[in-house]
Amino acid sequence: MSEKVEIKAYTAPAGGWGSMKGLSQTIRSQRAGPETIAEWARQNKPDGFMCVSCAWGKPAHPTVAEFCENGGKATAWEITRFRTTPAFFQKHRVGDLLSWSDHDLEQAGRLTHPMRYDAGSDRYLAVSWEEAFAEIGAKLKTCDPKKVIAYASGRASLETSYMWALFARLHGHQNLPDSSNMCHETTSVGLRSCIGSPVGTIHFTDYEKCDAIFYFGQNPGVNSPRFLRPLAECHQRGVDIVVFNPLKERGLERFTDPQSPVEMLTGKSTPIASQYHQVKAGGDIAALLGMIKHVVHLDDRAHESGAPAVIDHGFIGQHTRGFDAVAQHAREADWAAIEHESGLTRDALESAAAIYARAKAVICVYGMGLTQHVHGITNLQMLVNFMLLRGNVGKPGAGFGPVRGHSNVQGQRTVGITEKTELVPVEQLKKQFGFDPPTDEGWDTVGACEALVKREVQAFVALGGNFARAIPDHRLTEPAWADVDLTVHIATKLNRSHLLTGRTCYLLPCLGRIELDRQKTGSQTVTMEDSFSRIYGSRGRVEPAADTLLSEPAIIAGIARATLPPNPKVPWEEWVADYSLVRDAIETTYPDQFARFNERLHVPGGFWKGVPAAHRQWTTPSGRAEFNVPKVMNSTGFEDQVGRMRLVTLRSNDQFNTTIYGYDDRFRGIKGTRQVALMNRLDLVEMGLRDGETVHLVGDHGDNADARVEGLRVVAYDIPRGCVGGYYPECNPLIPVAHHAEESHVPAAKSVPVRVERAA
Numbered sequence: 001m002s003e004k005v006e007i008k009a010y011t012a013p014a015g016g017w018g019s020m021k022g023l024s025q026t027i028r029s030q031r032a033g034p035e036t037i038a039e040w041a042r043q044n045k046p047d048g049f050m051c052v053s054c055a056w057g058k059p060a061h062p063t064v065a066e067f068c069e070n071g072g073k074a075t076a077w078e079i080t081r082f083r084t085t086p087a088f089f090q091k092h093r094v095g096d097l098l099s100w101s102d103h104d105l106e107q108a109g110r111l112t113h114p115m116r117y118d119a120g121s122d123r124y125l126a127v128s129w130e131e132a133f134a135e136i137g138a139k140l141k142t143c144d145p146k147k148v149i150a151y152a153s154g155r156a157s158l159e160t161s162y163m164w165a166l167f168a169r170l171h172g173h174q175n176l177p178d179s180s181n182m183c184h185e186t187t188s189v190g191l192r193s194c195i196g197s198p199v200g201t202i203h204f205t206d207y208e209k210c211d212a213i214f215y216f217g218q219n220p221g222v223n224s225p226r227f228l229r230p231l232a233e234c235h236q237r238g239v240d241i242v243v244f245n246p247l248k249e250r251g252l253e254r255f256t257d258p259q260s261p262v263e264m265l266t267g268k269s270t271p272i273a274s275q276y277h278q279v280k281a282g283g284d285i286a287a288l289l290g291m292i293k294h295v296v297h298l299d300d301r302a303h304e305s306g307a308p309a310v311i312d313h314g315f316i317g318q319h320t321r322g323f324d325a326v327a328q329h330a331r332e333a334d335w336a337a338i339e340h341e342s343g344l345t346r347d348a349l350e351s352a353a354a355i356y357a358r359a360k361a362v363i364c365v366y367g368m369g370l371t372q373h374v375h376g377i378t379n380l381q382m383l384v385n386f387m388l389l390r391g392n393v394g395k396p397g398a399g400f401g402p403v404r405g406h407s408n409v410q411g412q413r414t415v416g417i418t419e420k421t422e423l424v425p426v427e428q429l430k431k432q433f434g435f436d437p438p439t440d441e442g443w444d445t446v447g448a449c450e451a452l453v454k455r456e457v458q459a460f461v462a463l464g465g466n467f468a469r470a471i472p473d474h475r476l477t478e479p480a481w482a483d484v485d486l487t488v489h490i491a492t493k494l495n496r497s498h499l500l501t502g503r504t505c506y507l508l509p510c511l512g513r514i515e516l517d518r519q520k521t522g523s524q525t526v527t528m529e530d531s532f533s534r535i536y537g538s539r540g541r542v543e544p545a546a547d548t549l550l551s552e553p554a555i556i557a558g559i560a561r562a563t564l565p566p567n568p569k570v571p572w573e574e575w576v577a578d579y580s581l582v583r584d585a586i587e588t589t590y591p592d593q594f595a596r597f598n599e600r601l602h603v604p605g606g607f608w609k610g611v612p613a614a615h616r617q618w619t620t621p622s623g624r625a626e627f628n629v630p631k632v633m634n635s636t637g638f639e640d641q642v643g644r645m646r647l648v649t650l651r652s653n654d655q656f657n658t659t660i661y662g663y664d665d666r667f668r669g670i671k672g673t674r675q676v677a678l679m680n681r682l683d684l685v686e687m688g689l690r691d692g693e694t695v696h697l698v699g700d701h702g703d704n705a706d707a708r709v710e711g712l713r714v715v716a717y718d719i720p721r722g723c724v725g726g727y728y729p730e731c732n733p734l735i736p737v738a739h740h741a742e743e744s745h746v747p748a749a750k751s752v753p754v755r756v757e758r759a760a
């Protein structure tokens with residue numbers, strides 16, 4: 001906690017002066033110089049660098065300031081004046097740093113030197129890069145490759161990610177969990193099984209062509225604020241925006257464009273949602289079923305009266321499979337059950353469905369509110385059912401718009417970071433690099449957590465991120481790190497994962513994307529893929545935080561050369577000298593998606609890697625888009641019981657994942673603390689609790705009945721009954737490792753069974 005706690009409803013729109021103030025606070029807190037302002041001007045521009053925050057699209061014709069409050073914060077946070085030097089580690093023992101908050105650890109600044117943990121003094125000590133690579137390589141050589149994990153957070157470039165995945169496979173494993181496993185893996189698995197393509201199907205320009213948007217469980221005001229302007233433009237064009245979210249998120253209610261002098265000076269704002277449905281956490285399956293039921297009903301009625309059909313039977317006959325069973329299931333569904341499970345009334349769902357039934361082109365947007373549930377796949381299947389009814393995929397202005405998280409998380413999967421053999425061009429790799437890639441399935445994030453808890457992991461090497469903090473069940477996972485032989489973290493800033501040291505432990509500082517990356521052939525460009533499957537070049541220009549830093553490709557090459565026998569087909573050193581050679585290798589491995597890669601990387605607006613479903617090519621086993629009858633009525637994966645609440649873990653406006661910029665969640669009116677439990681007023685009355693009182697959240701799942709997060713302040717909040725909101729990652733100890741999405745294994749962080757206990 002950094003400042004005075006203040007909890008007061010915030011009434012201003014998203015964007016506007018509030019976002020300006022948010023930016024200036026970050027500039028001050030990072031002592032950022034004029035270069036930060038200069039970099040903001042280059043952010044997300046064709047000749048600039050691609051934002052290190054989210055994966056939102058980079059338009060071909062950017063605005064003057066193509067960055068948002070949170071992208072601006074991310075830039076200032078990376079090019080901060082603060083440094084975490086060897087002197088810092090001399091001063092602070094690891095045992096002491098363990099008591100620091102996530103905010104304070106990263107606030108210490110950019111890491112500058114390679115460091116090795118010394119258990120005797122409980123300190124990190126500076127080492128040379130040569131020593132670090134030599135020891136890491138020697139240890140990795142002695143490990144059973146099947147017990148080595150190579151984690152990747154979704155920020156690393158396509159070049160880095162390709163080298164990373166190749167290094168793992170050359171070593172003999174594909175234990176390649178990545179942040180996507182905690183995020184949109186439900187999209188990868190769910191969309192692939194229904195429409196063949198594992199990613200969104202829309203183009204950026206489809207927002208100019210749609211006439212309705214159905215918007216589930218994504219918070220653009222905080223997590224993708226550059227989306228707010230297209231949304232406001234949609235509203236101004238008369239597009240209906242129908243939102244499903246347990247919380248009233250300000251960015252979905254109204255927005256003032258900070259780049260519009262008129263709006264800024266007059267205080268005018270544009271409303272966003274035309275309907276806002278506060279669905280229960282885990283209630284989307286029922287909400288979608290209710291809407292499907294109504295559309296089927298309207299279509300049946302039209303059929304009887306000879307009026308034009310409401311459902312696109314032509315599309316369904318030509319392109320899909322399984323419609324009749326879903327239509328029949330919807331006809332038979334009981335409104336009382338739908339209302340109970342969704343927390344929404346029949347009237348509300350029918351009026352939402354009426355918008356859908358008359359819209360000619362619908363985009364469906366979604367985020368973690370659908371993917372992070374035990375039955376997240378069923379959420380997506382229901383979304384697909386809904387969209388197929390009127391052929392809303394593969395036509396202008398229509399399709400799926402999952403909003404991805406990390407700036408290159410989608411791209412990492414494209415270039416081989418996956419534990420699944422069927423997604424890897426094994427024969428091509430074999431030919432290209434002359435080795436036999438492993439074909440047994442590797443560990444994903446849940447697999448890695450289970451192996452960790454069972455003490456099966458020999459080495460854990462992380463390309464960025466804060467794995468230990470982002471994963472579930474810290475109670476079981478945190479103590480397990482001490483039993484890992486080798487932990488290695490390639491990172492820009494200090495975080496808690498670096499303090500949970502293995503028997504041998506290295507912390508390797510790298511360049512950030514905004515920094516100039518000088519190699520033998522000159523300064524280098526890297527590439528990213530955004531939420532719209534478009535690929536862009538990104539060039540850093542800022543002087544590196546220290547001259548002792550290496551680039552991520554150089555660090556991977558250093559470790560790989562020390563670990564693997566020489567292979568003339570894998571020219572690590574030449575790749576590091578010239579990243580365009582890595583792009584050539586990527587093009588050879590994935591010729592369809594990366595044709596003429598080096599030529600096209602500076603095309604304004606990026607180049608499109610191609611998504612078959614966007615052309616109505618269904619690469620499913622049946623060759624058709626699949627309807628699926630839901631087997632469950634909600635996505636929680638547990639029974640309702642008296643006293644059991646659904647915990648929804650949330651991001652504040654002042655964080656990027658486990659990076660906590662500050663303690664001001666402006667839109668929710670919570671300042672100075674993250675130790676809160678947001679609850680419905682009626683639940684408080686029923687439990688005899690007062691607003692502002694201190695409570696504990698206690699696990700209520702067979703696997704974590706003794707997990708607790710203590711000392712939370714109750715905030716009476718506009719949230720459906722039976723739900724409680726708390727912050728991620730503070731509430732992660734309450735999520736059991738086993739509580740994850742079926743099939744995709746994404747931890748089910750949006751409905752966790754908990755009980756609320758009054759503090760004594």
Ligand SMILES: Nc1nc2c(c(=O)[nH]1)N[C@H]1C(S)=C(S)[C@@H](COP(=O)(O)OP(=O)(O)OC[C@H]3O[C@@H](n4cnc5c(=O)[nH]c(N)nc54)[C@H](O)[C@@H]3O)O[C@H]1N2
Pocket residue numbers: 053054055070183184216217218219220222223224244245246247249279280281282283284366367368369370403404405406648649650651653655656657750
């Ligand atoms: N500033 C900033 N930007 C970020 C991030 C960040 O932390 N900070 N993180 C990045 C990453 S990695 C990701 S994955 C994305 C995450 O971006 P989002 O997908 O927006 O993720 P969350 O904020 O976790 O949750 C999204 C919304 O889901 C709602 N929700 C919860 N449960 C349910 C439910 O059962 N049904 C429905 N319909 N809604 C529900 C919540 O109220 C919340 O508004 O953002 C990326 N961008």
Ligand SMILES: Nc1nc2c(c(=O)[nH]1)N[C@H]1C(S)=C(S)[C@@H](COP(=O)(O)OP(=O)(O)OC[C@H]3O[C@@H](n4cnc5c(=O)[nH]c(N)nc54)[C@H](O)[C@@H]3O)O[C@H]1N2
Pocket residue numbers: 106153154155156179180182183184368372405406463464465466467470471490491492493494495510511512513552649650656657658659728729731732735749
């Ligand atoms: N309860 C709950 N848990 C969740 C979620 C949730 O909604 N609820 N969301 C999940 C999601 S969607 C995600 S994506 C994960 C996030 O999990 P991660 O991606 O592992 O976590 P981050 O917080 O993004 O990682 C921050 C760290 O990345 C490092 N870093 C920053 N920039 C760079 C760089 O350029 N290079 C390198 N090498 N390192 C860098 C810094 O050291 C920083 O401390 O968390 C998941 N966990």
Ligand SMILES: [Mo]
Pocket residue numbers: 179182183184404405406
């Ligand atoms: Mo994410």
